[in-house]
Amino acid sequence: MPLPRINRQYLKLFDWYTLLLLLVISLTGVLTVYSATRPILSSLQPNYYIKQLLWIVIGMVCVFAMVLYDYLWLKNFAYVLYIVGIVMLILVLIVGRSGLGAQRWFDLGLFSFQPSELFRVILIIAIAKYLSSIKGQLTKWTFISSAIIFGLVPFILIIKQPHLGTGLILLMTYFFMALSKKIERRILTTMLVIVVLLGPLLGKPIWKNLKDYQKNRIVAFIDPSRDPRGIGYQIEQSKITIGSGMIVGRGYLKGTQGPLKFLPEKHTDFIFSVFAEEWGFVGSVVIFSLYLLLFLRGVDTALKAKDDFAGYVAIGITFMLFLYFLINIGMVIGVMPVVGVPIPLMSYGGTSIITNFLAVGILINIRMRRLVLL
Amino acid sequence: MQVNRRYFVRFANTVMYILIGVFILLVLRLYYMQILKGSEYRDAADSNRVRVVMLPAPRGTIYDRNGVALVTNKPYFYASVMPGTKGLDIKALAALLGSDEAKLQQRLKREEKAIFNTTVLKEGLSFRDVQRIEARRSDFPGLIIETSLTRNYVYKGVGSHIIGYLGKPTRAQLQDDYSEDITPDTFVGQWGVEMLYDKKLHGIPGKQIIEVDALGRQLKVIEYIKPEMGSAITLSIDVELQSIAEELFKGKTGALVAIAPKTGEVLALVSLPSFDPNDFVMGIDSDKWALLNKDKQNPLLNRAMQSAYPPGSIFKPLVAIAGLQEGTLSTESDVFCNGALEYGSWSFGCWKRHGHVALHRALVESCDLYFYDAGRHLGIDRMAQYAKRFGLAQRTNLGIAGSLEREGTMPSVAWKKKQFGKPWFLGETFVSAIGQGFVAITPIQAAVMASTIANNGVKYPIVILKGNEPPVAKTRLDIKPEYFAEVKRGLYGVVNEPGGTGSAARSSLVEIAGKTGTAQVVKGRIKTERLKEELRDHAWFIAFAPYEDPTIALAVIVEHGGHGGSAAAPIAKGVIETYIKKSGDKSSL
Numbered sequence: 002m003p004l005p006r007i008n009r010q011y012l013k014l015f016d017w018y019t020l021l022l023l024l025v026i027s028l029t030g031v032l033t034v035y036s037a038t039r040p041i042l043s044s045l046q047p048n049y050y051i052k053q054l055l056w057i058v059i060g061m062v063c064v065f066a067m068v069l070y071d072y073l074w075l076k077n078f079a080y081v082l083y084i085v086g087i088v089m090l091i092l093v094l095i096v097g098r099s100g101l102g103a104q105r106w107f108d109l110g111l112f113s114f115q116p117s118e119l120f121r122v123i124l125i126i127a128i129a130k131y132l133s134s135i136k137g138q139l140t141k142w143t144f145i146s147s148a149i150i151f152g153l154v155p156f157i158l159i160i161k162q163p164h165l166g167t168g169l170i171l172l173m174t175y176f177f178m179a180l181s182k183k184i185e186r187r188i189l190t191t192m193l194v195i196v197v198l199l200g201p202l203l204g205k206p207i208w209k210n211l212k213d214y215q216k217n218r219i220v221a222f223i224d225p226s227r228d229p230r231g232i233g234y235q236i237e238q239s240k241i242t243i244g245s246g247m248i249v250g251r252g253y254l255k256g257t258q259g260p261l262k263f264l265p266e267k268h269t270d271f272i273f274s275v276f277a278e279e280w281g282f283v284g285s286v287v288i289f290s291l292y293l294l295l296f297l298r299g300v301d302t303a304l305k306a307k308d309d310f311a312g313y314v315a316i317g318i319t320f321m322l323f324l325y326f327l328i329n330i331g332m333v334i335g336v337m338p339v340v341g342v343p344i345p346l347m348s349y350g351g352t353s354i355i356t357n358f359l360a361v362g363i364l365i366n367i368r369m370r371r372l373v374l375l
Numbered sequence: 376m377q378v379n380r381r382y383f384v385r386f387a388n389t390v391m392y393i394l395i396g397v398f399i400l401l402v403l404r405l406y407y408m409q410i411l412k413g414s415e416y417r418d419a420a421d422s423n424r425v426r427v428v429m430l431p432a433p434r435g436t437i438y439d440r441n442g443v444a445l446v447t448n449k450p451y452f453y454a455s456v457m458p459g460t461k462g463l464d465i466k467a468l469a470a471l472l473g474s475d476e477a478k479l480q481q482r483l484k485r486e487e488k489a490i491f492n493t494t495v496l497k498e499g500l501s502f503r504d505v506q507r508i509e510a511r512r513s514d515f516p517g518l519i520i521e522t523s524l525t526r527n528y529v530y531k532g533v534g535s536h537i538i539g540y541l542g543k544p545t546r547a548q549l550q551d552d553y554s555e556d557i558t559p560d561t562f563v564g565q566w567g568v569e570m571l572y573d574k575k576l577h578g579i580p581g582k583q584i585i586e587v588d589a590l591g592r593q594l595k596v597i598e599y600i601k602p603e604m605g606s607a608i609t610l611s612i613d614v615e616l617q618s619i620a621e622e623l624f625k626g627k628t629g630a631l632v633a634i635a636p637k638t639g640e641v642l643a644l645v646s647l648p649s650f651d652p653n654d655f656v657m658g659i660d661s662d663k664w665a666l667l668n669k670d671k672q673n674p675l676l677n678r679a680m681q682s683a684y685p686p687g688s689i690f691k692p693l694v695a696i697a698g699l700q701e702g703t704l705s706t707e708s709d710v711f712c713n714g715a716l717e718y719g720s721w722s723f724g725c726w727k728r729h730g731h732v733a734l735h736r737a738l739v740e741s742c743d744l745y746f747y748d749a750g751r752h753l754g755i756d757r758m759a760q761y762a763k764r765f766g767l768a769q770r771t772n773l774g775i776a777g778s779l780e781r782e783g784t785m786p787s788v789a790w791k792k793k794q795f796g797k798p799w800f801l802g803e804t805f806v807s808a809i810g811q812g813f814v815a816i817t818p819i820q821a822a823v824m825a826s827t828i829a830n831n832g833v834k835y836p837i838v839i840l841k842g843n844e845p846p847v848a849k850t851r852l853d854i855k856p857e858y859f860a861e862v863k864r865g866l867y868g869v870v871n872e873p874g875g876t877g878s879a880a881r882s883s884l885v886e887i888a889g890k891t892g893t894a895q896v897v898k899g900r901i902k903t904e905r906l907k908e909e910l911r912d913h914a915w916f917i918a919f920a921p922y923e924d925p926t927i928a929l930a931v932i933v934e935h936g937g938h939g940g941s942a943a944a945p946i947a948k949g950v951i952e953t954y955i956k957k958s959g960d961k962s963s964l
Contacts (some may be wrong), residue, residue, distance in 0.1 A: 010604050050376075136381070138379075138382075180386070181383060181387075182379070183379065183382045183386075240408065240416065241416050241419045241420050242416075242420065243405070243408055243409065243416070244408040244409055244412050244413055244415065244416025244417070244419075245413070245416045245417040245419070245420035245421075246409050246413070247409055247410065247413035247414065247416075247417060248410060248413065250410065257420065258420055276875055277405070277409065278420075281409060282405055282409040282410055282413075285405050285409070286405065289398060289401060289402060289405075290398075293394060293395070294396045296394050297391055297394060297395075299391050300391050300394070301389050303383075303387055304383075305388050306952060309379075309383075312383060316386075316387060316390070319390075320390075322718065323394065327397060330401060334401075334404050334405070334408060336404065
């Protein structure tokens with residue numbers, strides 16, 4: 002594909018603001034990964050932080066590649082991408098590599114790849130295309146058919162892996178995007194009634210079908226002190242780690258709970274706890290503010306987008322990033338069950354970093370092309 | 376399209392408010408956790424990574440009176456695994472440690488729960504075990520060898536009832552005022568001197584505050600308080616004398632107590648069979664404990680202080696002294712012994728027809744008939760008074776047997792009334808006068824009596840520690856010295872005159888005075904040689920030497936030994952000769 006000639010006007014409109022937030026947050030993540038994984042007994046620093054830096058470089062390449070082309074091609078290829086994504090989800094169930102009791106990865110030799118991560122972005126694009134192709138609000142039939150195609154099918158494929166957290170997030174993303182399109186009032190009322198009536202009835206079969214570790218997480222969430230060395234251990238340790246940061250924190254590289262291995266998953270799901278211990282309340286509020294600015298900017302981009310498709314994509318991406326952020330933070334501060342969801346842009350992990358960079362790249366793209374220039 | 380646009384804008388604006396609202400809620404939560412509860416969580420975090428390790432203090436060394444170390448400390452090794460160790464080859468590990476696979480499995484199961492501490496797999500490794508394990512340690516990641524200090528009883532079973540043993544603290548000990556220093560896992564003295572002087576011996580444990588990671592691995596020492604070794608104590612025991620005494624018993628059960636009459640120091644205290652306190656240092660295993668307790672010979676029993684026996688004829692010197700002092704007996708008056716004393720329908724026998732006997736020959740040849748008569752004149756109540764004044768039927772409170780020391784029994788009219796609600800019979804006085812019937816004393820009381828006689832009625836409180844200064848607290852019995860002299864002459868005769876019952880104690884090295892005794896196990900006079908071993912009489916012998924100026928007084932009892940003269944007297948002779956030889960060597964230096 003030949004490189005497109007970029008209109009000089011676009012360079013003026015480039016969203017430096019979002020890019021700066023993206024870089025500050027993700028580089029803070031690298032520093033925290035370094036601190037969380039620094040060894041105590043040996044002098045050999047594990048190379049997690051270098052790998053993370055490498056993912057960020059790759060992510061930046063993705064951002065610029067995404068920005069080069071008009072997002073219109075995404076709209077054109079939306080359904081194709083969606084079908085490819087669904088096929089990947091089915092394939093990973095058949096030939097994927099299992100780890101930690103779940104089958105989520107493709108082993109590509111040099112690195113492994115989690116298709117459900119990339120699928121997040123593909124799904125949003127597909128839903129946006131569908132919503133923008135509909136006139137008026139979602140009626141009974143359009144809602145039900147799109148809910149099955151874009152909600153239920155991916156949800157079932159992903160919880161089969163199993164990855165309940167991601168599955169639920171995608172389901173919620175679909176619903177949120179449908180809401181942004183506007184759903185007929187009576188559908189909403191019916192859904193509410195169904196949930197209220199069927200919720201208690203479905204409780205038992207759902208509980209029965211959960212895996213033991215999933216049940217444990219829920220029990221641990223309800224009462225973490227019941228077994229502080231077992232299932233409630235992560236929550237309790239995370240709370241201790243965050244709380245011990247106090248006002249200004251212990252200082253960078255002075256945190257103890259992560260490196261001393263009291264906190265599990267310290268460089269992935271619980272990276273914020275390590276950050277909060279070292280930077281305290283002040284640092285935590287600063288990083289929260291950066292995330293808030295990023296999200297608000299995303300919503301603003303959705304409002305300023307030049308067409309419906311871009312608007313839905315932007316609000317979908319923003320919502321998804323926010324949902325990840327909220328669930329992760331809720332988990333580490335002990336107000337939500339442990340579901341194994343990383344904090345976007347900070348947690349260690351290649352697929353997650355690249356996917357989120359791609360997503361933010363799309364936001365930048367949309368904002369950059371918000372004006373009809375030609 | 377226009378309708379949708381308006382809806383979308385309203386929707387997006389609502390989302391922005393929700394974002395800001397959630398942001399405020401999250402910040403509030405952080406405020407609660409990091410500022411309101413911050414110091415609480417900080418403490419929790421610090422206790423997470425800081426661990427206090429108690430460093431047990433080495434116990435004080437125990438020396439004998441000549442400075443020979445009896446109890447020291449030695450390093451001991453044990454194999455353990457780090458917390459979080461997974462996937463060990465149990466079968467190979469069991470072979471390497473030489474322990475049972477099932478037991479090992481059980482201990483490793485405990486390990487799964489341990490977060491901070493290592494789990495002990497096998498205690499008491501020898502140097503060779505350690506070398507063997509170290510060589511193969513790389514095959515078993517997580518396996519480590521740890522060291523600690525333990526007690527070393529140099530002479531094993533010798534004097535074990537004096538030294539005692541260690542064990543896990545009892546509930547009472549944990550509640551005691553010094554219990555701050557002891558944890559349920561430390562070993563404290565449970566018997567003997569180890570128990571009696573535990574506060575002196577146990578020292579002050581040190582502390583090490585270390586930073587650990589979640590696997591309990593030590594990262595750095597934050598604070599180190601050195602343990603303080605316990606104070607050493609020096610016993611009055613002479614370990615050479617003690618071991619020779621134990622050997623002289625030649626495997627028989629019994630007890631021996633030797634006292635220095637001029638200081639009250641215990642020179643030797645034997646109770647056989649004994650046990651090896653080394654078996655207790657790592658927590659005695661249940662099999663051994665059951666074996667010790669089931670043993671009919673009861674090796675854990677300190678016979679010298681916990682067993683009371685009828686004194687038999689060794690009681691006679693006391694009756695003689697009492698009679699002389701009370702004027703109911705004179706050295707000249709004699710009694711005709713025809714082998715039995717008829718009293719009413721009862722007949723009280725003597726072991727031999729002695730014919731005419733006066734006090735001296737009655738002691739030398741141990742005539743029962745003479746003492747029936749002496750007893751009748753003295754009366755049981757005065758007899759009991761004198762017995763108490765000589766230390767019989769009274770606790771010595773030496774302390775090494777704790778509260779388990781027996782008091783013994785010395786009957787009197789009032790005593791019988793109280794115990795049985797029955798009047799006293801004269802016949803019981805006869806029997807008591809020859810140390811049978813109700814009378815029961817412990818070997819250590821017999822030694823105190825011998826020492827008091829040897830010392831002409833001067834009594835020192837008996838002690839187990841070697842005193843640096845001569846003891847001041849002493850009591851003098853108000854008895855004329857010539858009566859002591861008269862009785863002591865008799866005791867000299869027992870050993871050294873023809874017809875004396877204790878001739879087996881005669882020594883060419885030193886002039887020994889003594890008295891034999893036989894404590895009846897079954898009533899009646901049957902030739903003991905014909906009886907089964909466990910029905911034979913106990914053999915007593917009390918002695919002191921040198922006759923002119925005694926430096927050692929002792930009491931021996933050989934259980935089921937038969938006659939005191941043949942079974943107990945040679946042991947007394949051996950102990951006395953050893954002691955005299957040693958002190959002779961020392962004074963000639």
